[in-house]
Amino acid sequence: MAATMKDVAEAAGVSIATVSFVLNDTKPVTPETRRRIEQAMADLGFRRNMVARALASRRTRIIALVCPFAADRTAHSLKDFFIGAAQAANEADHHLVIWPVSSDGEALASLVGQKLVDGVVLMEVGLDDVRVEILRQLDTPFALIGRTRDMAGVPYVDIDFEESMRLCIDHLAGLGHRRIAFVNGSEEVPGMAGFGPYVRTEGGLSGHGQEAADAPDRLPLTRHGAGRPAGGA
């Protein structure tokens, strides 16, 4: 039987409210009382009951990092996002869960509608992404990694893929290369058609290619491939 706040309070000789003050740092508690409570927690192996806490505070303190099922996206390319988000959530006294859902948004609506999470970070965003519309309509805070066509009123962080493409082309051209292959991710993968980074790097490529019309020998070549190293072979 897991120890509760009541057990800790009894062991430390204080009230439940005082244990709560220490746990949440909401009111000053003398160092000696704090020490006794922390010692009791350690002795009893106390762990917060997250369900009870969520019930009382009406907050689950869980943030879902939502990404679509995408068979050929390797974990390597997403790992940094996962780790960074988990660390940030932890620093804010929240838990992060990685929640793969279908791109049609049905599972996302269910997840959010059931109040299972306090917030959503949505990644692998398409330019016309039905999931964003669903989140707009629900009363749950959310943010995007990536962007849709219309970002009015939606918090997001993003990579400037157009500028990235420009820098890549200029860098290679500066090195004297005149035939440049561009290996993009595959839109053949279910759910990845219209995937923002694919479309926008493509746009950056063609846009910069046009700008460089006065340099006819610079001829970027687009080629799709699988979103993993072997795709560029």
Place this chain on the structure above:
DNA sequence: GGCATGGGGACATAAGCAGT
């Protein structure tokens, strides 16, 4: 079948007490 009640664990907070 429909309704009322209780239980679960933690939080929030008002009111109050004892000591300085």
Place this chain on the structure above:
DNA sequence: ACTGCTTATGTCCCCATGCC
């Protein structure tokens, strides 16, 4: 008056149970 704490109460949501 202020500090540090206790006590009491209400609240959250859902399910099980009991009663009409």
